[in-house]
Structures are given as C-alpha cells and as structure tokens.
Amino acid sequence: MVKNAVDVIFGGLTFWAFGYAFAFGEDGNAFCGWGHFFVNANEDNIGWVYSKFFFQASFATTATTIVSGSMAERTKLEAYIVFSMVNTFIFCLPAHWVWASNGWLRNMGVVDIAGAGPVHIVGGVTGLVATMMLKPRHNRFVTPEKVTVMGSPTNAILGMFMLWWGWLGFNCGSTFGISGVKWVLAARSAVSTVTASVAGGSMGLMMSYVIKQRRFDISYMINGVLGSLVGITANCAIAEPWEGLLIGIVGALITNLSVELISKLKIDDPVGCVGTHACSGVWSLLSAGLVTKPDNLSEAMQLHNVRQGLFHGGDFYQLGIQTLAALVIIVWTIVNAFFWLKLIDLAIGIRVPLKEELLGADxxxxxxxxxxxxxxxxxxxxxxxxxxxxxxxxxxxxxxxxxxxxxxxxxxxxxxxxxxxxxxxxxxxxxxxxxxxxxxxxxxxxxxxxxxxxxxxxxxxxxxxxxxxxxxxxxxxxxxxxxxxxxxxxxxxxxxxxxxxxxxxxxxxxxxxxxxxxxxxxxxxxxxxxxxxx
Known part of the structure; x- marks a missing residue:
C-alpha cells in the first residue's frame, strides 16, 4: 500500500512537472508534446488544461501502480520511489501518440478510448521486465505452496469492487464531456463496461469450476473481472453491449490462462498483473479492430481515419493499425523499462537483501x-x-x-x-x-x-x-x-x-x-x- 501511495505522490509530481507537457503539450510534434510544463496555462485555456491534467494524472499514476504488484515483497522502497518518477516518461510518450491531436498513431486511425495501450500495456510490460530483473522471491518455485496462498480473500474481493466501480469513472470520463452527443458515449461506455465485466466474472468462475474440479476459486473470478475490464478499455464508447459480452469473455479467458502460463514459466508475478494488464491490454487494442464503426458517435470523439471493423463488414486496415500500436508500445516499454530499471539497479540496487526479504518490508x-x-x-x-x-x-x-x-x-x-x-x-x-x-x-x-x-x-x-x-x-x-x-x-x-x-x-x-x-x-x-x- 505504501508503494501505491508513492505512485501518486511522486508520480503525480513528475506528471505535473514534465509528464503533461510531453503527453499533451501543444507545441510538440507527432512523436512528443512540448509546452505547459508545470501545467502552465493562460486565461484562454486554463479550464481545458487543468481539467485534462487532473483526469490524465490518474492514468499516469495507474500505469505505475500496475507495476508495483509485479515488484511486490522484494523491492527496495528507495529504488521504487525513483522508479515511480521516471516511469512517468515511459507513459507520457505513448499517451501522446494515441491521444494528442497530432499524435502519429491517432492520425493513422488508432482507437484507444481509455488507455489500453498507454496505461495497461505500458504498466503490464514494465511489470514483466521488472519481475524478470528482480528474479523470483526466495523459495518461490522451490516450495510454491507456501507463498501462493491468498493472504486475505475478503480484502482481495473488496479491492476488486473498488477497481470495478472506479473503472466506470475511467471509461465514462474518457469521453471528456456530456455536451452534444457525448452523454450518449458516456452512457454506452457504462453499459459496455458493465456487460464486459459481468461476462468476465462468469467466465472466471466457470474456468475455476472446470480446472479446480468443481471448486470456485475466487482468484479466477477476480482475474476474470479485471481482465474483462481491461479488455473493454480501448473500445468502451464504441462497442455495443453484446460486443462487450464477447470482449469480456475473451479477456477473462486470456487473463486466467496467462497467469497460469507465467507461473509455469517460473516468472514470479505475485498478483498476476502481467496477464491481467499486458495480455488483456493487447486483446483490448486488437478487439477495437473488430468492433469499430465510424458512426456519428465516434465522430463526436474526433477519431481520425477510423474504418469499419471486421465485425461490421470492414477490411483488415483497422485491425492492422491496432496491431501496430500494440507492437510499438510493447517495444517502447521494454527498451525504456529495462534501461531505467538497470540504471537504478546499478546506482542503488532494486532488490532487498535476503535477510530483509525474509523479515518483510513492514x-x-x-x-x-x-x-x-x-x-x-x-x-x-x-x-x-x-x-x-x-x-x-x-x-x-x-x-x-x-x-x-x-x-x-x-x-x-x-x-x-x-x-x-x-x-x-x-x-x-x-x-x-x-x-x-x-x-x-x-x-x-x-x-x-x-x-x-x-x-x-x-x-x-x-x-x-x-x-x-x-x-x-x-x-x-x-x-x-x-x-x-x-x-x-x-x-x-x-x-x-x-x-x-x-x-x-x-x-x-x-x-x-x-x-x-x-x-x-x-x-x-x-x-x-x-x-x-x-
């Protein structure tokens, strides 16, 4: 929990100092924004700049919070504080590509309403790089039964509910307003988010019933709900309710299978954030290539060059753009995450000594x-x-x-x-x-x-x-x-x-x-x- 607070404290500080400027500065180019450092605004744009900073700061800090789960129980707090500050840079450039008016991916027609790429893929892939650099916790794969037991199922379900309802704010708020027909977009986002999540939770319970031999493992249910929420993120304002059901089912399936596969590969991801955010984030971007349609509602969000998805009689162009966006963001994240984490490791070290790991950070x-x-x-x-x-x-x-x-x-x-x-x-x-x-x-x-x-x-x-x-x-x-x-x-x-x-x-x-x-x-x-x- 301290690391989550650090994400907001120090990540919010760096997003205020330079993150917003690199992501949404109006004087930049297709690759990087420039301007509004320290959220500097004038009387003409103060309302727009401040409101956008307030909303986007939550996305920036969320991209770092995702990583904290992969680094749990073996990371120095000092190193994590430094990382939470530099991770803002990893987030803000993909955010510019996808959301800024002159971003190169946006101008090519990419659809990502609420951050499947800049938030979830960036956070999940960074978590994968971090956990592989840290290596597994002591005896994690020697005596795995001693460290994989959920500490508090009640708290885990409570956290799921908090994320669930917070996701509605993320997805609905990403329509940026209720003027004109935007209130319809917000309403559609809410409905598609709900249908995707209930379908994902149902799929998670069914998977547990089959895999766990007629037992309902709550971790499957939680992963199913969260994976489906990530899956609907990119196209929440465009997908119809029935499409949200399909997206949620596949998202839950991908998340639970990915978590099991990562564990079998002996990659120590304590809370399954790689499967939940990275894998389902990729699915979210790809699914947008299936369900998009350039109707008047998508025009209200000022999406550029969007074409029909495969489910609506379109060709493979939109799916290709979505695939390109996923690959570019993955490569960008791997290179930068490894560079910054390695630099921090050489400077102050990122993993605690064994004796301190056994005693615990508390x-x-x-x-x-x-x-x-x-x-x-x-x-x-x-x-x-x-x-x-x-x-x-x-x-x-x-x-x-x-x-x-x-x-x-x-x-x-x-x-x-x-x-x-x-x-x-x-x-x-x-x-x-x-x-x-x-x-x-x-x-x-x-x-x-x-x-x-x-x-x-x-x-x-x-x-x-x-x-x-x-x-x-x-x-x-x-x-x-x-x-x-x-x-x-x-x-x-x-x-x-x-x-x-x-x-x-x-x-x-x-x-x-x-x-x-x-x-x-x-x-x-x-x-x-x-x-x-x-």
Missing amino acids: IVEHAVGGVIYSKKARKIVYSPDIDSAPSPGESDQGDTEINKAMQRSRRHSLGVRIGKCRYKSTNDPTKSKKNIKMRTRFSKLYQRPKHDINQNGDVSREATHEDIYSIHGNMCLRTNSSLAAYINDEVTFTNDGVTPDTDVKLDVGKGHNSVLQHRNGFSHSPRNKIITYL
Whole structure:
C-alpha cells in the first residue's frame, strides 16, 4: 500500500512537472508534446488544461501502480520511489501518440478510448521486465505452496469492487464531456463496461469450476473481472453491449490462462498483473479492430481515419493499425523499462537483501508495530561446537518450551531493556573474561519457517551443525520448528574462538514468566530482560 501511495505522490509530481507537457503539450510534434510544463496555462485555456491534467494524472499514476504488484515483497522502497518518477516518461510518450491531436498513431486511425495501450500495456510490460530483473522471491518455485496462498480473500474481493466501480469513472470520463452527443458515449461506455465485466466474472468462475474440479476459486473470478475490464478499455464508447459480452469473455479467458502460463514459466508475478494488464491490454487494442464503426458517435470523439471493423463488414486496415500500436508500445516499454530499471539497479540496487526479504518490508522499511530494525552489524560470538552454541531447539523439550512460550504471548512480543553476558576463551587462555552490555529499544518475536544459514550467510535447506547460523542485523535462535528473529541484534555462531558461559534468558510477553531452554537447563527472567550473546 505504501508503494501505491508513492505512485501518486511522486508520480503525480513528475506528471505535473514534465509528464503533461510531453503527453499533451501543444507545441510538440507527432512523436512528443512540448509546452505547459508545470501545467502552465493562460486565461484562454486554463479550464481545458487543468481539467485534462487532473483526469490524465490518474492514468499516469495507474500505469505505475500496475507495476508495483509485479515488484511486490522484494523491492527496495528507495529504488521504487525513483522508479515511480521516471516511469512517468515511459507513459507520457505513448499517451501522446494515441491521444494528442497530432499524435502519429491517432492520425493513422488508432482507437484507444481509455488507455489500453498507454496505461495497461505500458504498466503490464514494465511489470514483466521488472519481475524478470528482480528474479523470483526466495523459495518461490522451490516450495510454491507456501507463498501462493491468498493472504486475505475478503480484502482481495473488496479491492476488486473498488477497481470495478472506479473503472466506470475511467471509461465514462474518457469521453471528456456530456455536451452534444457525448452523454450518449458516456452512457454506452457504462453499459459496455458493465456487460464486459459481468461476462468476465462468469467466465472466471466457470474456468475455476472446470480446472479446480468443481471448486470456485475466487482468484479466477477476480482475474476474470479485471481482465474483462481491461479488455473493454480501448473500445468502451464504441462497442455495443453484446460486443462487450464477447470482449469480456475473451479477456477473462486470456487473463486466467496467462497467469497460469507465467507461473509455469517460473516468472514470479505475485498478483498476476502481467496477464491481467499486458495480455488483456493487447486483446483490448486488437478487439477495437473488430468492433469499430465510424458512426456519428465516434465522430463526436474526433477519431481520425477510423474504418469499419471486421465485425461490421470492414477490411483488415483497422485491425492492422491496432496491431501496430500494440507492437510499438510493447517495444517502447521494454527498451525504456529495462534501461531505467538497470540504471537504478546499478546506482542503488532494486532488490532487498535476503535477510530483509525474509523479515518483510513492514519491519525493515516501515517499522510497523514500533519495531526498529538495525542494518548495522554488531558483535560476533564464536563457539567451538554446536553443543556450546545457544541454540535452544536442539531437543524436543526445547522446541516444546519455545512453542508454549509463543502461545502464552498473544502479541508474540519481547519487552527488552538491558542485558549483560560473559564469555571466556577456550582456545586462547590469555584472553580474559569480558562483560558486554546491550541496549535495545523494542523487539518483536516472529515465527518464521525454518531456514538454515550456510557459511556464506545464504539461506539453504542443507546446512549442517558446523555452518554459521545467523542473519546479519538480527539475532536468530535456530530451532527445529521456527526461526525466531529478534530485531536490532546480531549473533553469529561459528566453530572457532570462545565459549559462552551464561544461559540465554528470555521473557516472552508482559506478565508472563515464560521459559526457553538452553543446553544448561531453564532460565527465567521475570523483569522483561533479555540476556544474550553479543
């Protein structure tokens, strides 16, 4: 959600500064607009310029918001902020080609009422480039069943409804007015959008019933509705209601099949935006070549050189123009998306480190729940063997106590004040005992799937007892059942150096005298103190 807000904040800023000028500036040429930088207008055109900027800014930011779904769960927020600003440039030139009065595609007769090309193809193809550059999330295609489960079906359906009704505003508003016969265009846009979406939702449920063996998977329904909405975008004001039904059915079919195909190709698209927007966006442009007709209503939108579509007795000219527009926008987007994302990656990096991906952006970047994450490494503690390392999960009893402690703490939180530990050298008798103090403002206990960390600091499933058990920037207790991450601390256990001579003491949850087991037995801490090895 933060990335969606970033799209509006920074994407809106750049669209105000130069995006509107490149897209709709009146002093440009067929390739690029020029003029009205910073939405500068005079008394003669202030109403038209301001209203058009207000409406088109929503399209510009939507083209970037689409990409955020493909980059989810593994992208640095700093890199995404920069990307949201430069993606305005990727959007605004195709917008000029298709919508500006002197745009070269518009003058050739292309039909794209509400942004199938500049918005959905640009967003979907950029998302494809981004997710391929980022590569899949950790273990995404090793244990896919653990990461593909929908987090909140209720929220997903709620989001579908919000997009559904917002789409009516997009499509109807793209007629730009109600004067003359434009109100008829707006009404037709509303009806064709509704018929396409209900047909798409029905197709999605039927596909789920067949593919999922008589089960109704809501993801198929959601993809069907959204894919059909994208499908009707290019021709919403021209298509008849029955044509909207056909377009919606095909759009839902393309979206759901594309999402499955992309997953089988091991391209990690977390929310299916490539299939929904890129593939259905191409279908939307192509379908306009089937249903267009140069009647008096299309003339009201000042469409140039539009010919009859194939469904109305026309030749292949209109379909050819629509195909050309789709190909040109795809090539433009691939080249520019790769260039800008690669430049950002070389400058600041676009993917978060593995340890931060496992913890999640809520903790690492947003400090949700008051958790403060420190990226700076601290001490390193050595242990000559696994028996001396503070790993409380080496026995079944230890795992039982850890699980009990977690269950007793409803919030799974640790109130941390100050702790001390002592260690002594076993390999070098000349080294003396030392006391080390640690201070932490707040820590939180998170249950994670079990991960072993190998000697390179990478997570793997085949680490041995002789390997390093650490995630830099965090203290980790290795157990047979979970990975407990204690924010702001780091402890690394290797096979050389010193032996701890103090037990680990943890108190889980306020008011609880909970216990975790160490090799020397149980340790209690009734004062919300954590004593650990640093």
